[in-house]
Amino acid sequence: MHELALHVLDLVQNSLEAQATSVWLEVSENTAADLLTIRVMDNGRGMDKQAAANATDPFSTSRTTRKVGLGLPLMDMTARQADGYLTIDSKPGKGTIVEAVYRLSHWDRPPLGNMADTVRTIIVANPELDFHYSHSVGQTVFSVSTQELKEILGEIPLTHPDVLVWLESYLKENTANLYGGVQE
Amino acid sequence: MKTVEDLKRLREQLHSQVRLRHDGGTQIIVGMGTCGIAAGAREVMTAVLDEIAKRKLSDVVVRQTGCIGMCEKEVLLDIARPGEPRITYGTVKPEHVPKIIAEHVVNGHIVEELVVGKLER
Numbered sequence: 021m022h023e024l025a026l027h028v029l030d031l032v033q034n035s036l037e038a039q040a041t042s043v044w045l046e047v048s049e050n051t052a053a054d055l056l057t058i059r060v061m062d063n064g065r066g067m068d069k070q071a072a073a074n075a076t077d078p079f080s081t082s083r084t085t086r087k088v089g090l091g092l093p094l095m096d097m098t099a100r101q102a103d104g105y106l107t108i109d110s111k112p113g114k115g116t117i118v119e120a121v122y123r124l125s126h127w128d129r130p131p132l133g134n135m136a137d138t139v140r141t142i143i144v145a146n147p148e149l150d151f152h153y154s155h156s157v158g159q160t161v162f163s164v165s166t167q168e169l170k171e172i173l174g175e176i177p178l179t180h181p182d183v184l185v186w187l188e189s190y191l192k193e194n195t196a197n198l199y200g201g202v203q204e
Numbered sequence: 205m206k207t208v209e210d211l212k213r214l215r216e217q218l219h220s221q222v223r224l225r226h227d228g229g230t231q232i233i234v235g236m237g238t239c240g241i242a243a244g245a246r247e248v249m250t251a252v253l254d255e256i257a258k259r260k261l262s263d264v265v266v267r268q269t270g271c272i273g274m275c276e277k278e279v280l281l282d283i284a285r286p287g288e289p290r291i292t293y294g295t296v297k298p299e300h301v302p303k304i305i306a307e308h309v310v311n312g313h314i315v316e317e318l319v320v321g322k323l324e325r
Contacts, residue, residue, distance in 0.1 A: 026241050033236050037270050091238040134246075141249045145234070145268040172211050176218050179266050184257045186214055190206040197205065 021094060023133020024058060024122075030091040031060040031118055032142050032151075038064025038116065042150040043142075047135065049124060049157045049198075056104075056122040056129065067110040075108055095120055102129035136191035143169070143187065144178050157198040164191070229263035230309050231290075235280035237271025243278035244297065251301035252281075264309065277320050283308050294320030 021027055028045065035043045040062035048057045067075065074080035078093040096106040103123035110116040122129045139153050143166055154163040169178065169187075176183065234240070234249045249268070256264055274280060277294035281304065284290040291314055293304060300318060307313045 021242055026246060029236065029246055030238050030241050033238075033241075033268070033270055036268075089238070094238070137246055137250050140253065141236075141246055141268065144253060145236075145249065145266050168208070169211070172208065173215055174219075176215060177265075179253075179256065179264060180218065180262055181257045181260045182214055182218060183211075184253050186206060186211055188253075188257075190208075190211070193205045 022130060024056075024098070024120075024130050025133035025135045025138040027091075027095045027098070027120070028058060028060070028135070029138045029141065030095070031058075034091060034118075035060065035062035035064050035116070036146065036149070038062065038066070040064035040115065040149070042152075044152045045139075045142075045154070047132070047155040049132075051124065051158050054124045056124045056132070058120045058122075059117065061115065061117045063115040066112045066114050066116055067108075068112050072108045072110040072116075076106065092118070098122075098128075098130055102126040104129075136188070136195050139164070139191055140184075140187055144184065147178055155195060155198060160198050162194045162198055164194075229265055230286065231265045231267060231282070231284040232309065233267045233269050233282040233284070235270070235272065235278055236268040237275070237278075239271055239275035240278045240280065243295075245279045247298045248279045248281060248296050248301060251298035252305070255302055255305045259305065259310065261305075261309065274320065280320070285309070285312065288312075290323040291319055292321035292323070293318040 032043055032045065042063045044061040046059040075092045076096040078090055080089065099106045099120045099122055103126050104121040106118065106120045108116065108118050135155065142151055150167060152163070152165040154161065173183065232252055234245050234252065236245050252266060272280065274294065279296045281293045281296045282290055283304065291308070293315065296318065304315050304318070307315050
């Protein structure tokens with residue numbers, strides 16, 4: 021995976037498979053401390069200590085379709101390569117917090133990539149998920165939640181063609197704005 | 205820049221239009237396990253959403269699913285039209301999406317050359 025935004029999509033799919041009904045995604049780019057932090061918190065079924073400790077081992081997986089699970093091991097690898105780390109804090113029956121920290125300026129840190137497309141995919145393809153996204157660059161913050169969108173839309177689905185067009189521009193412009201202006 | 209106020213205005217416009225259908229629509233499902241994502245599932249999903257917007261399809265439901273064990277055939281895209289078998293398309297690229305939407309979702313003709321599975325119900 022060439023973008024951290026794709027790893028984010030992968031983490032959220034893990035939350036969904038753990039039957040999470042709420043997911044909080046935080047991306048924080050702290051230029052002063054030279055740190056990029058990605059945190060995904062869910063209220064899924066969680067893991068016991070052993071399962072959480074094994075989660076970054078590629079030959080350990082909860083899936084039944086294959087014997088390997090590469091999502092977390094790959095993200096763990098990208099974090100270590102960029103002078104960072106990945107931690108998993110999980111409690112059975114409560115949920116899981118995955119945190120990946122990168123040295124922002126490190127040569128080997130993969131680009132964050134297209135967060136707008138990742139967030140639109142999560143919002144549109146999981147309409148009953150309570151999803152919160154917060155992205156900060158220095159002091160500037162952009163946040164959005166499915167709850168606020170659904171309150172405005174009422175019975176109109178998020179997949180309505182006109183809503184999709186609005187959502188794409190809204191996410192693209194607001195994430196670009198974090199870096200000081202509309203890109204492109 | 206687009207704002208939440210724009211969405212509120214949009215809602216008012218849509219509200220006054222014809223009643224929207226809530227169920228009975230076509231389901232489009234994209235495989236989003238690690239294997240799917242690595243093979244380009246998000247780009248396929250983006251192409252699906254763009255095509256829905258372009259063709260103004262208001263009775264489709266989009267879903268994501270995990271790994272189903274056919275990782276070598278990712279990206280997997282399923283189309284389930286009401287009352288018809290669920291069709292699984294394999295090694296889907298974004299450039300295949302307009303054809304699948306036009307022929308299968310809109311006109312009901314399966315794109316045979318991309319099919320890897322069929323689930324009767």
